[in-house]
Amino acid sequence: MSNFIVKKVAVLGAGVMGAQIAAHLVNARVPVVLFDLPAKEGPKNGIALRAIENLKKLSPAPLGIKDEAGLIRPANYEDDIALLKECDLVIEAIAERMDWKHDLYKKVAPHIAPNAIFATNTSGLSIGALADGLGDNADLKSRFCGVHFFNPPRYMHLVELIPTAHTRPAILDQLEAFLTTTLGKGVVRAKDTPNFIANRVGIFSILAVFAEAEKYGIPFDVVDDLTGSKLGRAKSATFRTADVVGLDTMAHVIKTMQDNLRDDPFAPVYQTPAVLKGLVDAGALGQKTGAGFYKKDGKAIKVLDAKTGQYVESGKKADEIVARILKKEPGERIKLLRESTNPQAQFLWAVFRDVFQYIAVYLDQIAGSAADVDLAIRWGFGWNTGPFEDWQAAGWKQVAEWVKEDIDGGRALANAPLPAWVFSGPVAEAQGVHTPQGSWSPATSAFVARPQLPVYARQAFRASLRGSDAADPRKAGKTIEENDAVRIWTSEGADDVLIVSYKSKMNTMGPDVIDGLTRAIDLAEAGYKGLVIWQPTSLQLGNPGGPFSAGANLEAAMPAFMMGGAKGIEPFVKKFQDGMVRVKYAAVPVVTAVSGIALGGGCEIMLHAARRVVAMESYIGLVEVGVGLVPAGGGLKEAVLAAARAAEAAGSTNYLNFITGRFQAAATAKVSTSALDARKIGYVQASDPIVFNVHELLHVAQSEVRALADAGYRAPLSALVPVAGRSGIATIQASLVNMRDGNFISAHDFLIANRIAEVVCGGDVEAGSLVSEDWLLALERKAFVDLLGTGKTQERIMGMLQTGKPVRN
Template sequence: MRHETLDKRRITKVAVLGSGVMGSRIACHFANIGVEVLLLDIVPRELTPQEEAKGLTLESKSVRNRIVNQSLEAAVKTNPSPVFSKHTLRLITTGNFEDDMAAIESADWVIEVVVERLDIKKQVFDQVEQHRKAGTLVTSNTSGIPIHLMAAGRSDDFKAHFCGTHFFNPPRYLRLLEIIPTPDTKPEVVDFLLHYGDKFLGKTTVLCKDTPAFIGNRVGVYSMLALTHLVDQLGLTVEEVDKFTGPAMGHPKSATFRTADVVGLDTLVNVANGLAENAKDDEAAGVFQLPSYIRQMVDKKWLGEKSGQGFYKKIKDDKGNSEILALDLNTLEYRKQEKVKSATLEATKPVEDIRRRMKVYEEGTDKAGAFFRAMHYPLFEYVSRRVPEITDEFFRIDDAMRAGFGWELGPFEVWDALGVKETLDKIKAEEKRIPGYSGEVADWVREMLDAGNDSFYRVENGIRHYYDIRSKSYKPIPGAEAFIILSNIHGQKTVWKNSGITVTDLGDGILNAEFHTKMNTIGGDVIQGLHKAIDVAETDFRGLVIANDGANFSAGANIGMIFMMAVEQDYDELNMAVKTFQNTSMRLRYSSIPVVAAPFALTLGGGCEFSMHADFVQLHAETYMGLVEFGVGVIPGGGGSKEFALRASDEMKEGQIEQQVLRDRFLTIGQAKVSTSAVEAFELGYLQAGKYAVSMNRSRLLADAKAKAIELAEAGYTQPVPRTDIKVLGKQGLGIVYVGANSMRSGNYISEHDQKISEKLGWVLCGGDLSSPTEVSEQYLLDLEREAFLSLCGERKTLERIQHMLTTGKPLRN
């Protein structure tokens, strides 16, 4: 990349042309990162009855902007939301093509997201040419129209700054952003978009050739449709396919047919038809010819969730309970779902490592194992033959499948896990059930093996390399130096480890503490490891990061351990466990070296408390943080209740109304509020101004956290002193808490046990029944917190809540 060029271009305003499902959500995501957005769409041609009733005309501004405003409003109402916070919307200005197109003159980037018709796109670009300033980026979000056709006939400056930027839907959550240049696109423009998408938009940016469906949909739709051709031959049901292609295979829970229902069968069919029309030279083109049952479903308008039924149908039974039926693909009639049983799937369950799990899956002797082989062997052949057609570097196919389709491993990574050489004979011998499947992989794969290179990837000095076909050697994956992948440095950089934590030397005097328990829950082994990490860091290093490569940062404390001690009424042991947890939180804050937490995804309970006590929180934009202990019948007991009292005290000193501050803090814990983004985590009080920063790209999170630890160390980090000046309201605050809890109970908004927990929480936040507002120490509040936690653990209804959570994974309100 030409980084010296990247630094010269700044994106402060983006114009998004087209406010449909994709356009409105792309606009929201740019607003998420603080960019000003102009969102435009067409002018309506007729009034609605409501507009006529109001006496409006086609010249009224509200009418002329009706389409764009309704589209944006509909997008914001969707769940999950396309915005980090409702405050994000202030950055979006709406308008229409006729009145406001001239305003794109001030935009640094114009993104076209109108209907998928070349003639309409060209009309829009005619207008763009009239108003854009020279050098402005112009991109199209098309998912299928050749990019070079859209650039034809445009000015030289337009063509030099034009390319495709294919966001996957929903743009906030799906990480794939395909960059598709034309022969006229300036190389530095391509470099800029790859870098900007990665660092600022948080995407996995994938450079694509201008070929049908680019990379993600070309391979993803092939894979999905290839499965549909296996259904009859292997006698598979809808439920079996979704069970086999779900998390056990490293794919999302929605798997195959449920994903098709969510996306919409019409969308899948449109992409398939486009591939059938435009990829006629593809040796597997027959895959894109839809099976009869899919054609019949489309004819019947069974398109999935948008039409109320697809491969699944939600109904109400005789008792009014919801039930989801599955489609019988032979009769096209809906029936009750059948339980899927498989010895192969059972064998994969205890295998945490996804690569080892793939090997177990492949060796299965039942229908699931046969399906795995029948699916993957043709896929390996297919992707090998797409190089160099759709990309010159095969790793981009893996990137696209992970980021766009949620696979844990891309096809070449799965192939590596199974053994490239060991699989060749199996590929050749597999029954040819899928159109175009010959059993012969591309020549470059055999050439790689013949040269003594037995894998597509290898790790050298902590950096991942890929086999480069042109040079016949291994090269670092571009941009990999910006990422720190813990699995790449395990062993050679491990300083200490036990069953729950690994302490790794990240270099430059910084250690990392990585949890690796189930769901990264926090038990005695993790706590022991954190204390050890701080001991080592204080002696031989200059900073500590708490981060991991798992699916979630931490689901909180190991409540199974708490349940056992409470059931056995071993309160001395439980008291010691809670005190140790509290001491760990306090040690994170009051160690002699800076501690940076790097949370992402689920960061609940103890994971949230540890983050709140770190010197700095470097978190991913998609962090769902919260103190959720009310759901299991207790209050936060690892310093979280104390910390909210401390922060409330600081806010009171800033001139806030004391009772309102207390109420807000109380409700955040009492309602077990979990943030839907990093921004909302700040709004809920889990983060403090000046003590956190957001990484948009999850892959950059650890490197960003390490950089912050170095910065704090080099700034002359000084060990802080425990607080003794925390203002609590005593009886004055307790009155507010008790009255509020009693009124909520009287109105049946909360249960009797909820009321009891609320009063215990209020007792801690108010510092007990002190006669007047008083300044207290952190230790005073920690003792109150621990006492309240232990007393609630002695309640039968608390034990019922914990047991229910352990057995069902869901909270119980009793």
């Protein structure tokens, strides 16, 4: 099999999507050329240049490091079209106009390299009709397909891949592998039908919410409270999500359904809701214009009142009885919602019913199997479980009967009957569409397995579906030892590398977790190539990327504090430090596999590992100042060592220059905005792999352990390091005084920052003095314990434990 290596990509169209796709390619270290029309005034690449500059201002940030916008090469179709021949993949992302796209295809087709893939990023236009714009170019048609990124492309896991009748299967396999590993996407193959899978079902579900909310008189902010995290869906729920996506974009996708599904029994539902049309006509397009369903008024967020058309105070919540129902198991939850007389409960049952009816009626038309529908909705709309999964978990047969009863009674949005396979045959016998054999495909009248491309061998635990026999990573593999704190185990087919996973809330580390970690290192040294610290919780959710570790478990330390005051905590801190040192000086490599948050102690354990394998969406930092403390798990000590190495490499003895950035990161509780940013701060090293698909994290970490072991790994030698000393402390203190006196920081912030300065400068010693790691750890401990004895720090800790938010005092 020949390799498909993407050395360069061209993106055609520097609009919102095109520029952000280009940005994410840069994140993944793929060279990219961004094309647009030649500007009529100024530099001919002006349109692309402005789009590239604008990437730095967008929120959420499309780039892992905003200054890397300059890595995108601007181009125009007049002067630079020859650059297309250098590209292995060309992604067209211009406006959703068939005629414009066809005109562009005529212009670029002669310049596309003979083996390049040509893909169109469209949210709903027919891929087959777009391919017609390639005329009689059969070869290019065979390399043409649809590739639908969801907005924003950096963060949304879903990409839909849509072939035409002419697309070569090998082209799809190559592109799926690139999208999966290099760009970190969850790929779903869709049929060439209006709006494909995710938008077809997702927009219908939103239209159902519009219709049922109006019917039951539920305000927009209450709808969002009902249809967000309480329902296991994106926190932004329905109308906030619409604002983020853009109401004009939503209206466009709805219009695609109107134009192409005129004979559909649900056609009346596809009409643009009057309130949405009114907002679009008024130019209130959501977040990008400052107003949509929500509007920021000073510091207050207001919500549109559908009856008056005015913005009013937002924040209304679901009724308590409904909130309680939503905490129930799926079967009981659906039953209680259906039976309740509460309008909010009736609204929710109606929306569930509408979506269940829709996906059953259209499964055969839009998707290869029920798995494609559920994964597309989970990854594209942020649901923890897909609609077929919800139906199956609630009791397939009973829910089907309830839906049929509402259809027959005229309470549904359309009178389209559920297909026969819902009630009889294999699905009825299996009590659902997902089974260990695969997911239901009406086209084949069988349960079909998901694609098994070689790229998926990199995913030890592929995203699972309820009802399938997918292994639960919390229980899979072979357990070596397990207790209430940790599980020590090996994964299937990889019994040469030990894994330790925490079992605490947010994977925090208390004494029991440290004991478990130490035991895992002992076992790894006795009989394995090394140890991976990996948390499987991220794969239990519909959307990957859970926490690596929120740091030290402060609650676990409270009994010691109550018994012995601040000094009573010192043994806890010493134990934590000893655990970090054990990681660093283990005789076998210890590799951390990081995704999501790695804060405080979670960051410190990374810093002590032999190597860090880090998911792109990782948010890493030493944040202890938020609770009035200093990092005391060796994080500041490692900063000193890193500064000393950097100074030596530069041939300098001005150690303060090399510690200042690290001091500022800790003193301001700076958290990286990505793994790339963490590398820039210094929490991730140049040799540490950054992984874009979080499902590949464990595989890469295990590979790193093997590579280190096979190269003859030896733990680092402990050595004395030079420090900036008391003169460095004085220099930092001078700048802190100015910040305090200018009211930029509080008096307590000033005190904490001083204590951090004392540690990173090595304490009360001469500049250039050599100190040991133990000396630096002792400074950390003393600063931590001293601060814990202050009332202000105790206020911050209690505030964090009670509200989860930092207290500024």
